[in-house]
Amino acid sequence: MTGREGPDGRTLVKSLGELPQSIEPPRDLWPTIEARLGGIEAPAPAATAAQSIGRRRSARLRWLAAAAMIASVAVGVWIGRSLLPLPGAVPGARSPASAANDTSAVTGAPTALDAAYVADPRYERQRAELLRSLQTRLAALPPASRAKVMASLETIQRAKEDLERALGRDPGNALLQELLVNTYQDEMRVLTDVREASDPGEGI
Amino acid sequence: MRSALWLSLSLPALCASAVVYASSDKVFDRTVAAQPRGVVDISNVSGKIDVKGWDRPEVSVHAELEDDVERVDVASEGSHTTIKVVLPSHSHGGEARLHVQIPKDSELNVSAVSADVTASGVLGAQHLSAVSGEVTAELMGGDAEAKTVSGDIKLKGHGQAVRLRVSTVSGDVHVDHGAGDFEASTVSGALVVSLDSARAVRAHSTSGDLRFEGKLTRGATFEASSVSGDLNVRASTEGGYEYEASSFSGDISDCFDVKSERTGKYMPGSRLQGTRGEGAGHVRLKTMSGDIQLCDRS
Numbered sequence: 001m002t003g004r005e006g007p008d009g010r011t012l013v014k015s016l017g018e019l020p021q022s023i024e025p026p027r028d029l030w031p032t033i034e035a036r037l038g039g040i041e042a043p044a045p046a047a048t049a050a051q052s053i054g055r056r057r058s059a060r061l062r063w064l065a066a067a068a069m070i071a072s073v074a075v076g077v078w079i080g081r082s083l084l085p086l087p088g089a090v091p092g093a094r095s096p097a098s099a100a101n102d103t104s105a106v107t108g109a110p111t112a113l114d115a116a117y118v119a120d121p122r123y124e125r126q127r128a129e130l131l132r133s134l135q136t137r138l139a140a141l142p143p144a145s146r147a148k149v150m151a152s153l154e155t156i157q158r159a160k161e162d163l164e165r166a167l168g169r170d171p172g173n174a175l176l177q178e179l180l181v182n183t184y185q186d187e188m189r190v191l192t193d194v195r196e197a198s199d200p201g202e203g204i
Numbered sequence: 205m206r207s208a209l210w211l212s213l214s215l216p217a218l219c220a221s222a223v224v225y226a227s228s229d230k231v232f233d234r235t236v237a238a239q240p241r242g243v244v245d246i247s248n249v250s251g252k253i254d255v256k257g258w259d260r261p262e263v264s265v266h267a268e269l270e271d272d273v274e275r276v277d278v279a280s281e282g283s284h285t286t287i288k289v290v291l292p293s294h295s296h297g298g299e300a301r302l303h304v305q306i307p308k309d310s311e312l313n314v315s316a317v318s319a320d321v322t323a324s325g326v327l328g329a330q331h332l333s334a335v336s337g338e339v340t341a342e343l344m345g346g347d348a349e350a351k352t353v354s355g356d357i358k359l360k361g362h363g364q365a366v367r368l369r370v371s372t373v374s375g376d377v378h379v380d381h382g383a384g385d386f387e388a389s390t391v392s393g394a395l396v397v398s399l400d401s402a403r404a405v406r407a408h409s410t411s412g413d414l415r416f417e418g419k420l421t422r423g424a425t426f427e428a429s430s431v432s433g434d435l436n437v438r439a440s441t442e443g444g445y446e447y448e449a450s451s452f453s454g455d456i457s458d459c460f461d462v463k464s465e466r467t468g469k470y471m472p473g474s475r476l477q478g479t480r481g482e483g484a485g486h487v488r489l490k491t492m493s494g495d496i497q498l499c500d501r502s
Contacts, residue, residue: 145336
């Protein structure tokens with residue numbers, strides 16, 4: 001060591017390089033450390049209180065995390081149910097989110113989503129009525145024609161499901177919305193044709 | 205013993221006579237006066253309806269009727285002539301084969317269930333419908349509408365511009381040498397259309413394929429869409445057209461050496477757009493999963 005001595009008699013160093021690589025303790029410290037470690041099993045009352053506060057904070061955080069997770073799941077479900085079309089969903093049923101976010105009343109122009117899901121009570125009524133009488137109407141058709149109509153209705157159903165599934169992946173896709181609306185129109189046309197075809201004395 | 209012999213001889217004779225009786229159709233003939241530009245309505249459940257236009261101001265009906273057919277009503281009042289095959293109540297059988305001649309300028313309305321319908325030489329508007337029967341008609345210059353549930357539709361024109369509307373549920377549609385405005389819809393039937401000069405074309409299918417070939421007039425519009433059917437369009441026009449083909453998951457190809465481009469980075473979807481010639485007309489093709497082919501050469 002080449003340093004000077006300080007006011008308390010300690011040696012002052014100018015750089016870290018002047019410090020020794022290691023300093024051996026003047027005595028064996030382990031027995032004291034071991035004794036203190038053994039004493040932890042019975043913590044002091046002050047330590048217990050601190051840990052209790054920590055546990056309460058930790059539990060509160062867990063509850064908050066769980067609540068946040070549930071909330072985010074709920075929001076996800078709400079978005080899924082209200083914004084995205086579900087397989088088998090009736091297009092005439094306007095989504096609550098769409099109604100809640102309705103700007104068309106203000107702007108006068110329907111949104112893309114509204115264009116695909118226009119609520120029309122007449123459509124709903126007519127469709128429900130046509131579906132109610134479908135079995136009877138089909139029974140009145142020639143057997144070969146009946147089979148083909150049923151196959152076509154299944155085709156329409158599959159097309160609707162495919163489109164709704166694709167719209168679930170890409171809800172804002174105007175092409176899919178347009179094709180879905182066309183497919184619902186096709187369904188109405190077939191149901192109407194079947195009704196008219198099965199009316200005695202009436203042509204389609 | 206003698207009675208057994210009598211029975212064995214008489215039974216085959218009885219059966220033979222029954223077969224002859226069953227196959228013998230009734231014949232019905234009637235002619236009524238009609239206005240040259242009147243309206244003729246014809247309806248039949250099963251069998252056939254064959255209509256021809258002629259130069260006389262008369263409606264002539266010749267019918268072969270099975271026994272299950274009750275009668276044929278022919279009524280003419282003012283400009284309206286009605287021909288109706290009547291079946292007994294609660295009967296769904298009974299074929300009637302109708303051969304009808306009408307003034308060629310008449311408007312024709314035909315309604316059939318499982319009867320096939322054919323019409324030729326009629327210059328007036330035609331409204332032809334059948335449930336499972338096939339509709340075949342000649343387009344002579346009057347507007348035409350053909351509609352079936354499961355029956356096929358075959359229309360043949362001579363290049364005169366008309367308004368033509370066809371729709372089927374599962375039947376196929378074939379149109380040859382049509383012209384003018386064309387509108388078609390089907391669920392699962394195929395649309396095979398050849399137009400000599402089209403002003404406006406609108407076609408839609410759910411799963412049926414569309415194959416179009418022909419010429420468009422200058423400034424014509426062509427719109428076709430399908431959910432899962434393929435669209436194959438070969439449309440040429442002097443003024444050219446702007447085109448836009450979009451598909452969610454189908455392939456798009458053309459004969460212009462233009463490549464379709466993706467509509468989004470992360471979602472499926474492709475679009476092909478551009479202009480041919482002056483871009484006077486408009487062609488729009490859309491599918492969800494069907495393939496699209498577009499060409500401006502026949």
